Amino acid sequence: MSKMKMADGSTILRRNRPGTKVKDFCRWPDEAFEEMDSTLAVQQYIQQLIRKDPANIDLILKMPDAQDEGVWKYEHLRQFCMELNGLAVRLQGECQPETCNQMTATEQWIFLCAAHKTPKECPAIDYTRHTLDGAACLLNSNKYFPSRVSIKESSVAKLGSVCRRVYRIFSHAYYHHRTIFDEFENETYLCRRFTHFVTKYNLMSKDNLIVPILEDENVPGESEA
Amino acid sequence: MQNESSECGEMEESLNHQNGSQMGGPQNNANNKQGEKNNPKPQYSIPGILHFIQHEWARFELERSQWEVDKAELQARIAFLQGERKGQENLKNDLVRRIKMLEYALKQERAKFHKLKYGVDLQQGDIKPPVLDDPALNVDSQLDSEAPYTSVSNASWRQGRQLLRQYLQEIGYTDRIIDVRSTRVRALLGLNNNAEQEENLNGGSVNCNESNKRASDTQDTNTGRRTPAKKPQPSVLAESMMLDTEAAVMANLDFLSNPDVDMEDEDDMSDEVDLETQDEIDDDVKSVKRKDDVDAEAMEVLNELNLLSESEDQRQDINKSESGDWNKPFQPTGQPGRRTTMGMNDDENIDAPLGLGLGELAQLTVNNEAESTYDMASSKESFRKAWNAKYTLRSHFDGVRSLAFHPTEPVLITASEDHTLKLWNLQKTVPAKKSASLDVEPLYTFRSHQGPVLCLAMSASGEQCFSGGLDGYIHCWNTPSCNIDPYDLFEPEVLEKKLEGHTDAVWGLAMHHNQTRELLLSCSADGTVRLWQPKTDVRMHDAETGKMLYSNECLNWYQSKADGIPSSVDFCRDDPTKMVAAFSSANCVIFDIETNKPVVVLEGESSAAPRLINRVVCHPTIPLTVTAHEDRHIRFWDNNTGKMVHSMVAHLDAVTSLAVDPNGLYLLSGSHDCSIRLWHMDNKTCVQEITAHRKKFDESILDVAFHPSRPYIASAGADGLAKVFV
Numbered sequence: 001m002s003k004m005k006m007a008d009g010s011t012i013l014r015r016n017r018p019g020t021k022v023k024d025f026c027r028w029p030d031e032a033f034e035e036m037d038s039t040l041a042v043q044q045y046i047q048q049l050i051r052k053d054p055a056n057i058d059l060i061l062k063m064p065d066a067q068d069e070g071v072w073k074y075e076h077l078r079q080f081c082m083e084l085n086g087l088a089v090r091l092q093g094e095c096q097p098e099t100c101n102q103m104t105a106t107e108q109w110i111f112l113c114a115a116h117k118t119p120k121e122c123p124a125i126d127y128t129r130h131t132l133d134g135a136a137c138l139l140n141s142n143k144y145f146p147s148r149v150s151i152k153e154s155s156v157a158k159l160g161s162v163c164r165r166v167y168r169i170f171s172h173a174y175y176h177h178r179t180i181f182d183e184f185e186n187e188t189y190l191c192r193r194f195t196h197f198v199t200k201y202n203l204m205s206k207d208n209l210i211v212p213i214l215e216d217e218n219v220p221g222e223s224e225a
Numbered sequence: 226m227q228n229e230s231s232e233c234g235e236m237e238e239s240l241n242h243q244n245g246s247q248m249g250g251p252q253n254n255a256n257n258k259q260g261e262k263n264n265p266k267p268q269y270s271i272p273g274i275l276h277f278i279q280h281e282w283a284r285f286e287l288e289r290s291q292w293e294v295d296k297a298e299l300q301a302r303i304a305f306l307q308g309e310r311k312g313q314e315n316l317k318n319d320l321v322r323r324i325k326m327l328e329y330a331l332k333q334e335r336a337k338f339h340k341l342k343y344g345v346d347l348q349q350g351d352i353k354p355p356v357l358d359d360p361a362l363n364v365d366s367q368l369d370s371e372a373p374y375t376s377v378s379n380a381s382w383r384q385g386r387q388l389l390r391q392y393l394q395e396i397g398y399t400d401r402i403i404d405v406r407s408t409r410v411r412a413l414l415g416l417n418n419n420a421e422q423e424e425n426l427n428g429g430s431v432n433c434n435e436s437n438k439r440a441s442d443t444q445d446t447n448t449g450r451r452t453p454a455k456k457p458q459p460s461v462l463a464e465s466m467m468l469d470t471e472a473a474v475m476a477n478l479d480f481l482s483n484p485d486v487d488m489e490d491e492d493d494m495s496d497e498v499d500l501e502t503q504d505e506i507d508d509d510v511k512s513v514k515r516k517d518d519v520d521a522e523a524m525e526v527l528n529e530l531n532l533l534s535e536s537e538d539q540r541q542d543i544n545k546s547e548s549g550d551w552n553k554p555f556q557p558t559g560q561p562g563r564r565t566t567m568g569m570n571d572d573e574n575i576d577a578p579l580g581l582g583l584g585e586l587a588q589l590t591v592n593n594e595a596e597s598t599y600d601m602a603s604s605k606e607s608f609r610k611a612w613n614a615k616y617t618l619r620s621h622f623d624g625v626r627s628l629a630f631h632p633t634e635p636v637l638i639t640a641s642e643d644h645t646l647k648l649w650n651l652q653k654t655v656p657a658k659k660s661a662s663l664d665v666e667p668l669y670t671f672r673s674h675q676g677p678v679l680c681l682a683m684s685a686s687g688e689q690c691f692s693g694g695l696d697g698y699i700h701c702w703n704t705p706s707c708n709i710d711p712y713d714l715f716e717p718e719v720l721e722k723k724l725e726g727h728t729d730a731v732w733g734l735a736m737h738h739n740q741t742r743e744l745l746l747s748c749s750a751d752g753t754v755r756l757w758q759p760k761t762d763v764r765m766h767d768a769e770t771g772k773m774l775y776s777n778e779c780l781n782w783y784q785s786k787a788d789g790i791p792s793s794v795d796f797c798r799d800d801p802t803k804m805v806a807a808f809s810s811a812n813c814v815i816f817d818i819e820t821n822k823p824v825v826v827l828e829g830e831s832s833a834a835p836r837l838i839n840r841v842v843c844h845p846t847i848p849l850t851v852t853a854h855e856d857r858h859i860r861f862w863d864n865n866t867g868k869m870v871h872s873m874v875a876h877l878d879a880v881t882s883l884a885v886d887p888n889g890l891y892l893l894s895g896s897h898d899c900s901i902r903l904w905h906m907d908n909k910t911c912v913q914e915i916t917a918h919r920k921k922f923d924e925s926i927l928d929v930a931f932h933p934s935r936p937y938i939a940s941a942g943a944d945g946l947a948k949v950f951v
Contacts, residue, residue, distance in 0.1 A: 142664050
């Protein structure tokens with residue numbers, strides 16, 4: 001049960017009641033993963049770890065024993081897409097269609113937006129939004145992901161392409177809006193975590209990881225990848 | 226003095242004459258002659274001054290009589306309306322009876338069908354029918370005889386009408402007979418008093434009329450004069466009768482087609498009806514009897530009419546004896562007279578169907594409105610039965626904290642902890658495999674909050690929406706078109722502005738729209754409730770007031786230090802100069818919006834267990850506040866007295882959200898027990914419970930909503946889904 005008996009007999013209810021202050025939002029005692037009986041246990045667990053210390057990437061990505069790996073990857077990707085909304089909000093203020101009329105990172109590639117019937121050269125901000133919207137639709141699709149408890153192997157294969165697309169948002173921000181990227185990264189460690197994640201679970205080829213974020217450290221997942 | 230008074234007596238008499246003659250028709254020559262006859266009187270006995278007084282008195286008397294005529298007229302109108310009401314009641318009973326019959330017939334058919342199909346008697350219903358059997362059979366036979374009766378009566382009624390018209394034309398004295406008839410009808414409807422009153426009221430002038438007649442044998446001239454004026458009447462009457470017949474037939478057809486619809490609706494209710502049928506059959510019999518009585522009386526009238534036409538002598542007699550009485554209303558003075566005539570015409574037109582038919586057809590004609598309201602009532606009944614999950618809105622990555630419907634379109638917006646809001650059009654669905662519910666994909670994603678979005682409100686026009694977030698900002702959005710391409714180009718104008726002022730999470734928003742402005746209330750964990758006028762032009766406001774508030778759009782703010790942090794806020798919908806805010810002290814405080822002062826405190830009794838309030842909503846029309854509590858209760862408060870009027874354990878876990886339907890008849894509640902419940906507002910009983918969402922941590926359902934104009938309800942869950950029920 002998620003309810004935990006305290007020493008004084010009162011029950012802890014993990015709720016954000018109306019009127020909760022920012023500092024108290026989601027501030028409740030941790031719950032052990034084994035105790036979580038919800039269908040959303042994996043999401044709860046991942047969010048709990050991130051809230052505790054977003055910099056502790058190894059712990060966040062450490063899959064509990066006996067956890068279905070497909071679900072683990074799926075829930076992590078959901079969390080990444082959700083947090084990428086934060087980067088998109090920041091980019092909306094600065095990334096104008098006039099200045100960034102194409103989705104680029106380095107000069108090597110122009111990315112075409114896959115949200116349309118025929119892939120299109122969308123301005124960077126539109127590419128960002130469309131990619132996040134498309135990812136939200138795919139990851140919530142009743143067809144591919146009807147359950148959050150078990151996931152078909154064929155659907156797990158879809159995760160890689162989502163990763164490749166959303167990674168371009170990091171790379172565009174890094175190469176064109178470095179200030180925003182750094183601010184965001186310092187708060188969330190999101191790109192770092194993402195890079196570790198896709199490396200660990202071999203969801204993207206190393207060639208595509210063009211944001212030089214792991215060079216100063218040993219990539220822990222590399223040996224496993 | 227005695228002399229004077231006796232003279233006054235004489236005067237009165239003479240005045241009566243004068244008055245009477247004027248009543249008879251002031252503009253005709255006969256009257257002038259009489260006036261000339263009267264003129265010599267004052268000359269030989271009374272000096273000029275007395276003559277003047279007499280003249281004045283006559284004038285007042287005349288006015289008085291006019292008033293009396295008006296009064297009589299109004300009384301007649303009242304009597305007519307009362308009659309109409311009675312008729313409507315009869316019809317209502319009749320319709321209820323018919324519906325019961327049809328219901329019963331349907332049930333029998335169903336049983337028969339079941340028996341034929343499965344060879345076994347239908348069980349659930351058949352436990353009761355044996356009890357019902359005897360009266361039910363009666364009802365059935367009545368029903369059988371009923372159906373042909375309707376059609377036969379249609380034909381026979383038309384024939385009868387034709388015949389009657391013929392008679393009327395033969396007779397010639399159409400209006401007089403109609404007068405007789407309409408009074409008879411009134412008498413039937415128990416309105417004798419009124420007719421008598423009329424007679425009494427006019428009694429004063431009867432003598433004069435008779436004297437008139439005697440004096441100049443005006444009887445013939447009277448009728449001669451009146452007949453041309455009244456000549457159009459028979460045709461008008463006939464037309465109106467035709468129209469009424471048609472209306473009656475149409476109403477009958479309507480009625481015949483309506484039960485089908487009703488029956489379908491009431492399929493669901495059949496269990497309930499089973500219990501009630503027996504009681505109501507008794508009522509039915511009564512109402513049948515009563516109707517028969519009325520029919521018999523109607524026949525009497527018709528017979529009387531026949532008698533009138535058959536025996537010429539009798540007719541003459543009636544004419545002689547009654548013409549005096551019955552002409553009177555048509556012979557009062559000048560303009561009021563005309564008015565009266567018109568009034569009577571109206572009466573006749575409406576009386577006609579009543580008088581001739583008095584059966585169901587006539588009643589149906591008169592009671593179309595009653596029928597339609599009845600239908601509405603029954604559709605309301607079915608309306609509440611039908612909630613089923615139809616749309617699943619999946620696209621949010623985290624719990625959906627709030628949702629709001631568009632005021633008119635099947636469109637809604639959801640606000641989520643994943644930092645976004647999404648716009649959904651329920652008409653753009655993706656058919657989902659092997660499930661009855663439809664998936665909807667969002668049309669637009671609103672990104673601007675740097676953190677979970679906690680609350681949402683939509684403007685009365687639907688053109689703008691407002692969201693409050695954990696980041697302490699309220700964002701004003703221009704709602705994109707509900708036909709937008711989901712992958713269109715980014716338009717920064719969608720975010721109109723941010724309302725800055727709160728210094729902590731914004732947990733509640735409420736909109737109120739009046740003729741001149743749109744007002745927005747917000748409550749925040751910073752302890753304040755703020756009132757905004759989001760559409761204010763910032764610069765104009767600056768120029769006018771010359772002072773800076775926290776933000777230019779913020780009109781006012783409210784605080785109750787003793788009560789702590791507000792958790793939810795709403796306008797008092799019946800009196801939008803007030804608003805109610807729920808505080809962490811478990812008290813609600815009603816503030817006056819203009820003066821900033823607390824008006825009433827809805828005091829949650831202090832007890833060991835905190836009764837934290839998760840949501841407060843106000844009834845749309847009456848001064849009633851409803852609160853949802855963490856202690857599983859829903860409580861109802863009188864806004865005027867501040868007293869709690871009702872308290873109930875509503876869910877198995879904390880009640881998180883409330884919504885009242887636009888008519889104020891139903892209450893919807895959501896709870897962390899994963900279910901939403903629909904309640905009758907008046908008797909506080911649960912109508913329906915739907916399990917809708919899964920738990921994330923200890924949260925489940927975070928918001929519920931009624932569509933302001935369409936039959937949709939929706940729930941938002943911590944599982945990241947929103948569901949729409951139809």
